Amino acid sequence: MFCGLTGIVWLHRKIQDAFFLVVGSRTCAHLIQSAAGVMIFAEPRFATAIIDERDLAGLADANDELDRVVARLLERRPEIRLLFLVGSCPSEVIKLDLSRAAFRLSQRFSPGIRVLNYSGSGIETTFTQGEDACLAALVPAMAASIDRALLVVGCLADVVEDQFSRLFAALGIGPVRFLPPRHAAELPPVGPGTFFLLAQPFLADTARALEARGATRIAAPFPLGAEGTSLWLQAAAAAWKIDAARFDAVTAAGRDRASRAVSKCREELAGKRVFLFPDSQLEIPLARFLSREMSMELVEVGTPYLHREHLAEELALLPPGTALSEGQHVENQLDRCRRARPDITVCGLGLANPLEAEGLTTKWSIELLFTPIQGYDQAGDLAELFARPLVRRGLLAV
Numbered sequence: 443m444f445c446g447l448t449g450i451v452w453l454h455r456k457i458q459d460a461f462f463l464v465v466g467s468r469t470c471a472h473l474i475q476s477a478a479g480v481m482i483f484a485e486p487r488f489a490t491a492i493i494d495e496r497d498l499a500g501l502a503d504a505n506d507e508l509d510r511v512v513a514r515l516l517e518r519r520p521e522i523r524l525l526f527l528v529g530s531c532p533s534e535v536i537k538l539d540l541s542r543a544a545f546r547l548s549q550r551f552s553p554g555i556r557v558l559n560y561s562g563s564g565i566e567t568t569f570t571q572g573e574d575a576c577l578a579a580l581v582p583a584m585a586a587s588i589d590r591a592l593l594v595v596g597c598l599a600d601v602v603e604d605q606f607s608r609l610f611a612a613l614g615i616g617p618v619r620f621l622p623p624r625h626a627a628e629l630p631p632v633g634p635g636t637f638f639l640l641a642q643p644f645l646a647d648t649a650r651a652l653e654a655r656g657a658t659r660i661a662a663p664f665p666l667g668a669e670g671t672s673l674w675l676q677a678a679a680a681a682w683k684i685d686a687a688r689f690d691a692v693t694a695a696g697r698d699r700a701s702r703a704v705s706k707c708r709e710e711l712a713g714k715r716v717f718l719f720p721d722s723q724l725e726i727p728l729a730r731f732l733s734r735e736m737s738m739e740l741v742e743v744g745t746p747y748l749h750r751e752h753l754a755e756e757l758a759l760l761p762p763g764t765a766l767s768e769g770q771h772v773e774n775q776l777d778r779c780r781r782a783r784p785d786i787t788v789c790g791l792g793l794a795n796p797l798e799a800e801g802l803t804t805k806w807s808i809e810l811l812f813t814p815i816q817g818y819d820q821a822g823d824l825a826e827l828f829a830r831p832l833v834r835r836g837l838l839a840v
């Protein structure tokens with residue numbers, strides 16, 4: 443299983459002047475290094491401050507050591523504007539108070555550099571919660587504003603963000619801002635005039651923090667597939683009272699491109715049975731896309747957590763009687779999956795290899811976070827992620 447540190451892989455690419463300093467063990471360093479696949483000589487914007495035996499035995503003052511590491515890092519990397527101290531299982535076990543450390547270091551290095559903290563630990567969390575914790579940590583640092591604005595919340599690839607920006611502009615919705623921003627100085631303001639659209643279904647803490655600042659969530663399905671993207675944009679258009687004719691005119695070309703792109707994979711996927719293990723928290727929007735746009739049959743849709751409010755619009759679109767399961771009772775789910783023998787199983791890496799060895803075709807759920815899949819122009823890629831393993835299995839069959 444991956445832990446919340448994994449989010450650093452896509453977050454550090456997004457916020458271009460942020461640095462993620464994991465306060466953890468060698469295991470954490472290996473995980474993040476191999477997940478990101480970036481060579482050290484490429485000067486990545488993440489690193490691990492290793493907690494070693496001396497720290498664990500209480501022989502060294504971990505806070506003094508951390509201050510020294512941070513001072514050295516900031517001296518060597520003057521381009522850093524935002525530093526995240528990222529907690530891990532080891533830092534939580536030794537109860538290292540990273541919020542106090544972030545406050546202390548922020549005072550020392552402000553105004554040029556802001557230091558924040560969040561937890562990426564794998565204790566009782568799923569790997570997408572790292573992004574939620576990171577974005578929630580940004581909310582208190584957002585300036586207050588009463589102006590009406592749309593805030594898109596959740597990490598999106600730049601290319602996807604640009605496509606959405608163009609669509610919102612053509613619809614006459616604005617100003618539109620994104621959380622996280624591409625640069626620390628562009629952290630958007632928030633307040634009673636802010637209406638936010640979640641771009642990812644795993645941002646419960648961030649949404650709560652924004653609501654506490656007076657912002658209002660626009661309820662919508664998530665922008666996966668032609669239908670999901672249209673409904674997501676339509677929810678914003680309704681909040682801005684954009685008339686239906688304008689909406690249709692602006693989105694027609696995108697909808698058409700998306701429908702044509704996904705139809706190429708429909709032949710491969712239609713009628714196939716899919717089983718989703720709980721892993722990424724994307725499972726319910728994915729299940730909706732696979733059943734409604736790809737005509738797949740849902741055997742079981744597992745999700746680590748079911749946020750009934752944020753997912754209400756998605757749940758309403760699932761076929762009646764869909765088997766949903768919340769939580770990770772892996773042994774029971776494995777039994778059900780083996781009995782059902784689905785055509786494709788969406789799961790974490792830890793389950794994929796054993797299931798492949800048993801003759802099942804799998805899709806790694808983490809790929810859905812590493813690949814741009816939101817929006818009209820990515821709908822075809824999303825469909826292909828599911829079609830490819832089936833095509834490969836067909837080619838390998840004797």
Ligand code: SF4
Nearest residue numbers: 445470530531563564
């Ligand atoms: S934070 Fe915990 S689960 Fe994640 S790599 Fe470090 S020790 Fe492992």
